[in-house]
Amino acid sequence: MKQCQARVLDLVEVKGGFFSLTLYEPYLAATARPGQFIHLRVGSGVAPLLRRPFSVAGADPAKGTLHLLFRCVGEGTKLLSRSREGELLDCLGPLGNCFISSGAEPAVLLAGGGGIAPLIFLAESLRAAGRELYLFYGAAKSADLLPLEQFLSPGPVVKYATEDGSAGEAGLLTAVFQRALAAGLFPGELFACGPRPFLAALAQQNQRRGYPLQVSLEERMACAVGACQGCAVLIRRNGREDYLRVCREGPVFQSTEVVW
Amino acid sequence: MKQCQARVLDLVEVKGGFFSLTLYEPYLAATARPGQFIHLRVGSGVAPLLRRPFSVAGADPAKGTLHLLFRCVGEGTKLLSRSREGELLDCLGPLGNCFISSGAEPAVLLAGGGGIAPLIFLAESLRAAGRELYLFYGAAKSADLLPLEQFLSPGPVVKYATEDGSAGEAGLLTAVFQRALAAGLFPGELFACGPRPFLAALAQQNQRRGYPLQVSLEERMACAVGACQGCAVLIRRNGREDYLRVCREGPVFQSTEVVW
Amino acid sequence: MPFLNVKLGPLELNTPLLTASGTFGFGEEYASLMQLEGLGGLVTKTLTLLPRAGNPPPRLVETPAGLLNAIGLQNPGLEHFLAAELPRLRQWNLPLIVSIAGDTPEEYVQMAEALCREKGIAALELNLSCPNVKKGGVLFSADAALLETLVSRVRLAWEGPLIAKLSPNVTSIVEAARAAAAGGAEIISAINTLRGMVIDVAARRPLLGNLSGGLSGPAIRPVAIKMVYDIYAATGLPVIGMGGIMHTADALQFILAGAAAVAVGTANFVEPHTIPQIAAGLHQYLEEAGLDNLQELVGAAHL
C-alpha cells in the first residue's frame, strides 16, 4: 500500500452517469488484485472532505494502467467525472484483501448494480488463468446496466437481468440465478458484489446448497487504511462476533461469516 | 436590482493572477453605474459558501455586456477563473450606490491595487462625457499593475506608481499624487478606490486642501442587499456616527464622512 | 396537491418555511428580489428596547461551509420599529413573527407589553442567546431557573403565541426547552448560532471586530438536527428547526427529526429564492411519497 499520484489517461462516459476511468500508475497496476480498491482524493477543498473508495475494475501491469468504473451519485463522483486528461489524482492503494479462488469449476460471478467493477477485474484474471466462467449481472432497469463487452474479453458466459425486464431476463438477479441453478448449473465457487440486501438474499439462498461464496462488502469509509474503525461490519469468526474493518479484513468475506 | 443569469462570453488571464471577464446580461449592462458592483455565485456547493462581490469595471448597454476585472486570491476567485465560455453565472445586481460627478474639472481618479476596477468604468464614463481626466494607479510592484491601455480608451492622463519603483514613479501612490499636486495639478474633484489604509492616508492628506473626495470602500459581505448588516462601516452624518452598510449606503462615501 | 400547512401549538402556518431572525432584515431588501408571499412567515431581525449601533467591523467571515458573524444586534430599536417598520410589514399578507431581546428580563417584558398592543403580529420570538447583564452575564438559555422566570414574566405581558429561541451553547438544550415550556412558551426555536472565532494569521489577532461571533450555515447542520431531535424526543413541543438549511433534503432532515416548521437563514444570502425552492421541493417530495400532508412526517425519524 502506497500513496500515489495517478495520471488520468482516459475518462469516458460509457452510458448516462457511468464513467470509465483509466489511470497511469505502474505500482498500483502491478500490485492490485481483484477485490482490492483504491482511496481517491477528489477535489482539493473541504467539501467533499474525505477521499472516495473505488474498486479496481482492471489493471494492466505491462502498460502500468489501472481501470475504474464509477457511477455519478453525488458531489465527489461529479467532481471525479470532470477530471481532465493528464491531471494527477492522489490515491492510496491497493487497499483491502482480495477474492481468492479455489480453482473449482465453473466460477460463477454475481454482480448487482454497481458491484460489477471488481467482478470485471476478477473475471478477466480468472479467464486469463483459463477458468470456466459465468457472470450474472443484474440491475433495476436496462439504463443501469453497463455494456460488458466493452470491458470483458470474450469467454465468460454473461447473463443479464433487470427487475423491470427492460433488458436480459426479467426479475431479481437472485431469482434469475436460482432458475439457472434449477436448470442445471453447478457452480464450483461463487463470487458476489452488490448492494447488501442482494448479498444477504444470495447468502440466505445459498445456505442450503452450500457452494463456497465470497462476498465483497461496502461501508462508508474515512481512512480506508484501518486506523479509524469506521467501516465496521459484524463478522462471526472462531465462534465470536466482532466488528471487522471492510477496508482491512475486507472487503471480501466468506458469506457464512457475515452476520447479515 | 435583480437576480440574473449572466453568460460568460470571454475570460482571459490578463497578467499572472489577474483576470478579465466579459459577461452577457443586458439588464445589468443597461443599468450598472460606475461604483456599483454585482454579487456572484461561484460554484454550487457549500465551500465557497457565500457569493463574492465584484465591482463593475465596464458596461456596454448596446452589446448587453458587462466587464469585470478580478484577481485570484482564494478559493472563490480560483473557481471563477475556471469558468467556461457559455457558462451561466448567477448574480445579483447592480448593487450599491455610485460615484457622482459634480462636473468640476479635471477629475482625478486614484486607484490603489485592486481598486482599479470601478475606476476604469468611471474613467470611461467621464471620458465619454468629454471630461478632462487624470488617473493615478499604484501598486506594490510592477507585477501587480494591470496594463490599462487594454481597458481604457485613449484620453485620460495615466500615471503609474509602484512602491518598489519597478514600474512608473517610485513610491506610495499618495506620495506620487502629492508630488503632482505640488507640481501644479489642480483637481476639480477626486475619486478613489483601494485598500483602506491607502484611502485613509489620502483622506488625511486631502483634509487640508479640501478637494471633494469620494472613496469606494470594501467590507466582507454576506447578503450584499442590505439585509444582514454585515458590511458595516462607521460613518459620521448629521452630527452622529452610525454603522452604515457598504452594500446599500455605499460602497461610495464622501471621504469626510468616513470615520477612518 | 399535498398540503404544506402546519400547526405549532397555537400558531398555524400555510407553509412551514420561515426566515431566520437577522438574515432577512425587515423584509424590505428582499421584497424587490422575490414574492414575499411565498414565505411561510417572516421573522424579523431581533429588536431591542433602545436602538443598538452594533459591533465594530469586520462583522463577517466565511468559514468552512459556514459563516461567522458578529453583527451585535444592530437594530433601530422598538420605537422606530413600531412607527416605521411594522406598518409596512403589515401590508404584506404574511405571518409576522417579531424577535426581541434584552439585557434584563424587564426589557423583554417592556417590549412584549408594547408589542401586545399592536395588531398583525402572529407570534413573539424571544431571542434567549443574550447574556443577562444583571446576573453577571449568564446566558438566558444556560440557566433553567432564570429562563423559566423570564419566559413566565413575558407570558403575562404577551397574549399571542410565544416562541423561545434557544442557544446551542449549553450543556443541555433539552433542559432549556423544558424551562421555556414551564414558563409558558408554546414553541421552541432551535438553534441560534454556535460560538466561534477565526484568527487572522497575518495580523495575529482575532479577525472579527468583536473578537468572536456566531457560527451558522451547513457546517452546523448536524449539531442543529441533533438538538431538534433531542428536544422533540424529550418534550414533544413544537419546534422551529434551523441551522444550515440550503435544500429540500436539509429541511426534510429537520422535519423528520421533529421540527414542525423550519427557518432558513444563511442560505438566503446564497440564494434568495431558497424558501420558495424548498416549498416546491417539499410538494414534490410529498407527491412522490404519496403523502397528503407534511404533518405526517414531523418527527417520523423517531419511530
Add this chain to the structure above:
Amino acid sequence: MPFLNVKLGPLELNTPLLTASGTFGFGEEYASLMQLEGLGGLVTKTLTLLPRAGNPPPRLVETPAGLLNAIGLQNPGLEHFLAAELPRLRQWNLPLIVSIAGDTPEEYVQMAEALCREKGIAALELNLSCPNVKKGGVLFSADAALLETLVSRVRLAWEGPLIAKLSPNVTSIVEAARAAAAGGAEIISAINTLRGMVIDVAARRPLLGNLSGGLSGPAIRPVAIKMVYDIYAATGLPVIGMGGIMHTADALQFILAGAAAVAVGTANFVEPHTIPQIAAGLHQYLEEAGLDNLQELVGAAHL
C-alpha cells in the same frame, strides 16, 4: 533553522504536532505510509479497561466540511494494549500519549495505575467526553465537581504529565478546564467532537447505527478556536488545540489563540502527510517572520 519544540508544563515535545486520539489507531496502519518519527507525538485511540465492540454500522457519514462518527470507542482493552501494542509503540522513537476512558471514576483510576507501572509513556490523556454511568449518565466534562474529583483520583495513581481532554458540549469549557486543573491536570486537550446527527431522508431515520455521533473536521474549527482562546485567556494552562486542522494556517490559528501544541485528526484521513506538511509549513512561517521559535507565537492573538 527556527525551533518547533514546545513545553506544555511537564511535557516537552520536539514539534507541537500530535495525532488526535482515535484517528491514528495505534500507529501501525500509517507506519507504512509515512515516517512516524516526523510526528511530535502519537496519541493512541482511547482505551477502556475491558475490550469494547463498538457501535453498529454505519459509523460514519460525511457532512458539510465535516465528518460525523460514532465508533463507540471500539478498542481491544487495556490488557491487550499492554501486551501487544505498547511494546511495538515503544520501538518508535516517539512521545507516546495514552488516551483512556471509563464508565466510572474507578475504571479511570484502575487504568492509570496499570499504565503508571509501564515505561515509555510520555503522558496520560483522560478522554472526559464519556458519560458517567454511575451518576446517571452525566458527561464527566459537564459537571465541574465530578470532573475535579475524577482527575484528582487519577492524579494519585499516575505520576507523569496528565492531560484532560474536554468535551465541547458544555455551557462553559472554561469551567471544565478549571476543574481539571484543580484536580491536578497540567494540560488541557480541546476539543473533542461536537454532538451531531444526520437523518437519512430516504429511510426516514437517523443514518448512523448509533443514531447520533461526534462532529469533527473543518466545520467545527471556529468553535474549537474560540474554546482554546477562552481557556487560554481564563486559565493560562497549556492547551493542546484541535478541531479541523488541515493546513499550516489552521494550526497557526490555534497556536495564536493559545494552543502550545495542536493535534490533527480528521485531516489524517484526507492526507496522511498532514502533520509533516504542517511541520514544514511552520518552519517556513517562522523563518519568513524572522522568529526563532514557535513558543513566541503561543497566545499571541491575545495581545
